[in-house]
Amino acid sequence: MKIEQPKALRGRVELPGDKSISHRAALFLAISKGEARIDNFAESEDCGSTLRVLRELGASIESRDSGVFVKGKGKTGLLKPAAALDCGNSGTTVRLLSGILAGHPFESTLTGDESLQKRPMKRIIEPLTSMGAKISANEQRLPLKISGTPDLRSIEHRLAVASAQVKSCILLAGLNAAGKTFVKSPSAKSKEPSSRDHTERMLRFLGADINESFEAVPEGFVHKVSIDGGSQLIARDINVPGDISAAAFFMVAAAGLENSVVEMKNVGLNPTRAAVVDVLKQFGADISISGRNETGGETRGDIVVRGNSGFAVNAVSNIIKGDVIANLIDEIPILAVFATRLPGGLEFRDAAELRVKESDRIAAVVENLRRMNADVEEFPDGFRVGRSDLKGARVDSFGDHRIAMAFAVAALFAEGATEISDSACAAVSFPGFFDQLSKIST
Numbered sequence: 001m002k003i004e005q006p007k008a009l010r011g012r013v014e015l016p017g018d019k020s021i022s023h024r025a026a027l028f029l030a031i032s033k034g035e036a037r038i039d040n041f042a043e044s045e046d047c048g049s050t051l052r053v054l055r056e057l058g059a060s061i062e063s064r065d066s067g068v069f070v071k072g073k074g075k076t077g078l079l080k081p082a083a084a085l086d087c088g089n090s091g092t093t094v095r096l097l098s099g100i101l102a103g104h105p106f107e108s109t110l111t112g113d114e115s116l117q118k119r120p121m122k123r124i125i126e127p128l129t130s131m132g133a134k135i136s137a138n139e140q141r142l143p144l145k146i147s148g149t150p151d152l153r154s155i156e157h158r159l160a161v162a163s164a165q166v167k168s169c170i171l172l173a174g175l176n177a178a179g180k181t182f183v184k185s186p187s188a189k190s191k192e193p194s195s196r197d198h199t200e201r202m203l204r205f206l207g208a209d210i211n212e213s214f215e216a217v218p219e220g221f222v223h224k225v226s227i228d229g230g231s232q233l234i235a236r237d238i239n240v241p242g243d244i245s246a247a248a249f250f251m252v253a254a255a256g257l258e259n260s261v262v263e264m265k266n267v268g269l270n271p272t273r274a275a276v277v278d279v280l281k282q283f284g285a286d287i288s289i290s291g292r293n294e295t296g297g298e299t300r301g302d303i304v305v306r307g308n309s310g311f312a313v314n315a316v317s318n319i320i321k322g323d324v325i326a327n328l329i330d331e332i333p334i335l336a337v338f339a340t341r342l343p344g345g346l347e348f349r350d351a352a353e354l355r356v357k358e359s360d361r362i363a364a365v366v367e368n369l370r371r372m373n374a375d376v377e378e379f380p381d382g383f384r385v386g387r388s389d390l391k392g393a394r395v396d397s398f399g400d401h402r403i404a405m406a407f408a409v410a411a412l413f414a415e416g417a418t419e420i421s422d423s424a425c426a427a428v429s430f431p432g433f434f435d436q437l438s439k440i441s442t
């Protein structure tokens with residue numbers, strides 16, 4: 001994909017449905033009682049992987065009348081698949097599904113593409129094994145062979161990293177465990193969930209007996225979520241908001257190009273996901289939100305972003321670290337691009353998890369920004385990006401959708417053309433990304 005700087009961006013962007021919420025809607029309805037409809041389900045490759053593997057597990061899923069209809073099989077009603085389940089590029093599919101399959105009395109194998117095969121699975125293998133599932137893996141990585149049982153033991157598990165995928169995996173296994181299963185997050189300074197909480201909200205919406213509390217510890221608070229193994233999920237229609245992580249690319253693009261006005265409707269604004277908006281506003285981006293409302297436990301609203309002619313010297317610290325990192329983990333690559341526009345740049349720390357995403361996102365961002373003439377310093381747990389005049393260059397997506405899209409935005413700020421190799425991987429989360437970008441480029 002070759003991209004040159006436009007004059008401005010003007011118009012409305014149609015966002016895909018939220019990826020995290022779409023995965024959960026399909027997975028949770030497949031193990032509910034009854035039938036329900038999902039509206040605005042993400043048409044991304046990742047969410048397609050979830051639908052594909054659920055069908056291979058016997059779930060009845062139909063796409064019609066612009067909705068996705070799922071007939072639930074109940075908590076232990078999925079069927080032994082005929083072959084290995086290919087989760088493609090999707091970490092959310094493999095980790096959440098493992099929690100569900102741990103409670104099913106058959107053996108199944110989960111695998112995925114080259115990137116997913118490199119990602120760490122010990123974080124789910126250990127707790128699921130202590131709950132009574134039998135799991136074999138290739139040095140703690142895919143393929144995972146899971147032999148489940150509906151008679152799991154409940155556990156109290158303390159997460160080593162603030163991961164919503166791991167938290168969700170254990171809560172889903174907890175649906176088939178005797179008594180209450182507890183998941184404790186790493187300590188945080190404030191009484192907020194330490195990672196995205198779509199699972200808690202949706203399981204509650206579907207009728208699960210799920211509780212959240214905070215335990216005071218010397219460093220602050222530990223978020224504690226419990227699920228009762230006696231819970232049943234009852235199917236209800238789910239309306240998926242637009243994906244704020246997809247919106248983030250256009251927020252930065254529009255904010256950074258003078259005379260731009262970009263509008264996005266029905267964007268998910270769950271507080272555990274919306275930190276990107278706060279950061280952009282803190283550093284001077286002109287973002288307004290209207291029409292806030294809540295459906296199915298998830299807040300949403302309409303966003304308008306106006307381009308700045310330049311950003312003032314930061315009034316706040318330009319180091320982003322600590323608890324907020326988990327709430328903007330997927331937006332760090334695009335915020336690194338934003339940093340090139342800021343007089344004081346930005347530094348990200350406590351973000352070592354970025355090294356085990358769809359690519360090593362620290363290495364990928366540093367490499368591509370350097371190719372584009374940016375001032376960058378790499379750390380084991382993050383990077384510092386200084387104010388930089390970007391120059392068009394050949395950059396690499398490293399097969400990672402968010403890197404492809406972040407550098408499409410970097411290209412908009414650069415002098416001269418930028419070429420992104422393997423840009424098609426954007427379809428993993430946002431199939432229409434490049435079309436939407438060219439539609440609003442003037």
Ligand code: S3P
Pocket residue numbers: 019020021092162163164165166168195196329330353
């Ligand atoms: C996700 C959680 C995050 C995020 C990923 C989606 C989810 O991963 O990076 O893109 O839907 O739960 P971790 O939970 O591993 O941090």
